[in-house]
Each structure stands twice: as C-alpha cells, then as structure tokens.
C-alpha cells in the first residue's frame with residue numbers, strides 16, 4: 357500500500373537537526389551553584405517553588421562540577437576562594453557557561469578590600485553579568501534566559517578572552533549578541549498592542 | 550542593652566568589689582592594673598577592663614580561673630586591637646584582649662596585655678581554655694602576635710602562603726596585590 361503523505365496533514369514539522377538539538381540543550385542547563393554570600397539566598401529562592409527555575413529546564417542544581425555546565429557565581433569571591441572557583445570551572449563539562457550574579461561577583465561590590473577579588477571576570481570567562489545587590493530572582497532568570505538564547509543561536513560558548521579580563525565576543529556570539537538580543541526582545545515587547 | 554533581670558545577681562558597685570579585680574590585687578598589688586569600668590549609656594555596669602603585664606599573664610589567668618571567688622570558667626573572647634596612631638597613648642601598640650565570663654557567679658572581666666613589634670610574643674592560654682586555640686590562631690593570622698606554647702600556631706583565615714598581617718592599621722586596605730595576582734583561566738584551557 358502506498359503511503360499517503362496527504363494523510364499526515366499538518367502534523368509534520370521540518371527543521372534542521374542543529375536547531376532541534378540546540379532547542380533541547382537550551383532547556384537542559386545544569387547549574388552549579390557557587391553561592392558564597394547573600395546572593396546565594398536569592399539563588400535558592402530562584403530555584404524554589406515560587407520563582408521556579410524548573411520552568412526554564414534548569415532546576416537540577418548539581419554540587420559536583422562534573423555534572424553541571426552552568427556555573428552561577430553568587431556572592432563575594434575571596435582571595436582564598438578564587439583558586440577553588442577556577443578549579444571548579446575547569447572541572448565542569450563542556451560546553452559550559454558562567455553567570456556572574458550580583459555586584460560582588462561582577463565587581464567586588466562595596467567590598468573594596470585586600471581579601472575580595474574585584475570581579476571574577478579578571479581571572480575566568482564570564483558569559484552573563486546579572487546586576488543587582490542582590491539581583492531579584494526575575495533578574496537571575498533573565499540571565500539564564502540570556503544564556504538560553506546564546507545556546508539556541510550558536511550552541512557553543514564564544515572562544516577567546518581579552519586583556520584586563522574583558523570578554524571579547526567571538527564573531528556571531530558573546531556579549532554584543534546578547535545586548536542585541538535584549539534590544540530585539542524589548543522592541544518586540546514595545547510593539548505589542 | 551537591656552536591664553539585667555532582678556533575680557540575677559550582678560557584680561554591683563565600685564570596681565574594688567569586683568571579684569576578678571580583688572583576686573588580682575591580692576596577688577599582684579595595684580601596679581599597672583588600671584581597672585576601668587565599662588560604660589553603657591552613661592552608666593557603669595560593673596564589668597571592668599584590667600591591664601596585665603606579659604610576664605604575669607599566665608599566672609593571672611590561672612588564678613582568675615581557679616580562684617573560687619573569681620571562677621572564670623569561660624573564655625568568651627580573645628582578640629586584639631592595634632593602637633597605632635591611637636589618640637590616647639597606650640602602653641604598647643597591640644592590646645591582646647581577653648573576655649572572661651564566670652558562668653557560675655555571673656560576672657565578667659576584660660583583661661588586656663600590651664605588646665610591641667620588638668617582641669610580639671604572648672603566653673598562650675590554650676592550656677586553661679581549649680577554646681583559645683582558634684582565637685589565638687586568628688590573632689596570630691591577622692596581627693602577627695605570637696602565642697608561646699600554642700599547640701598549633703598556623704594561619705587560620707588567610708590563604709596558605711599569605712605573608713602579611715592584614716588587620717594591622719598600617720596594612721593598606723586594598724592589600725598588596727594579592728587580589729590581582731591570579732593567573733587567568735581561559736576558555737581554551739578549560
């Protein structure tokens with residue numbers, strides 16, 4: 357019996373394999389909570405029922421770097437902790453992402469003293485900076501969605517890093533792209549009736 | 550601070566009546582003891598601070614713990630103050646401070662021993678109060694005061710290999726480059 361393609365109707369969707377794979381990966385981030393201070397509390401709130409990170413497929417927080425691919429650095433990183441942080445980053449599975457959550461992780465915050473690193477991006481790659489002290493759970497979710505958007509677009513973390521710890525976006529990826537994505541999203545929101 | 554409850558006996562009145570001061574005076578006389586009361590909201594609360602000489606510290610602490618009138622069975626605090634450029638001149642640069650509490654008699658005493666950079670050693674009180682162990686390590690770590698007779702005087706808070714004493718007043722607040730000195734990890738080596 358010949359297969360009647362017409363019988364499938366509108367139940368077929370064609371796409372490229374890459375898009376399907378990226379779509380799956382996007383909803384399968386496994387965060388590694390590197391919570392060293394007050395931001396960690398907000399991270400816990402984000403993962404808990406009210407804000408519910410599970411909606412974005414990132415609810416399984418793993419305390420082993422071998423089982424995670426999204427490092428969320430939430431809090432101050434002291435000079436004693438920095439080597440630990442780097443080591444944990446190196447141990448994570450590829451492809452991996454780093455969110456620098458809050459003023460302290462991103463810049464040292466108000467703790468401008470000998471013991472606190474003034475921004476983790478000086479010593480390791482950072483993909484998304486989440487502002488706030490502490491960031492609200494919505495803001496962190498926004499950061500996770502930003503990661504998702506990159507995963508969806510090009511799938512892999514951009515290579516390379518510049519002097520002074522400034523992140524140099526690889527062609528077609530990185531911070532500029534994120535900014536553009538955010539601008540586009542805002543435009544779409546503004547365009548809604 | 551709230552008012553003491555009526556049914557708890559509190560060391561009253563002038564400092565001479567404070568059992569800790571009494572015990573120390575009996576043994577060492579008044580020289581250099583310099584007891585001063587703690588003032589809370591304009592009121593003396595009968596919790597004196599005494600200054601002890603380094604040579605008698607061990608004996609004085611032993612006495613304060615063992616004498617039944619003083620019975621300071623708990624070391625509640627052991628810390629240090631750097632008096633560098635302090636407006637009132639002090640007997641020495643570093644004041645190692647001991648907070649004592651008698652849980653049976655309900656009175657407190659602060660004791661201070663001053664040391665200078667020329668000789669930073671102070672006898673350890675770990676043999677009297679085991680809790681002094683980590684506290685002395687902390688003071689050693691952050692001020693560089695050396696506690697003679699401490700069973701394990703290592704740094705406790707700063708990273709291994711740290712050379713400075715960061716809580717000293719002449720230590721620059723933003724440090725001496727340690728926080729900038731890590732080797733960056735790149736994506737390519739990860």
Ligand code: SF4
Pocket residue numbers: 393394395396430431432457458459460461465488489490491
């Ligand atoms: S950014 Fe604010 S909330 Fe977060 S760790 Fe620093 S001080 Fe705490």
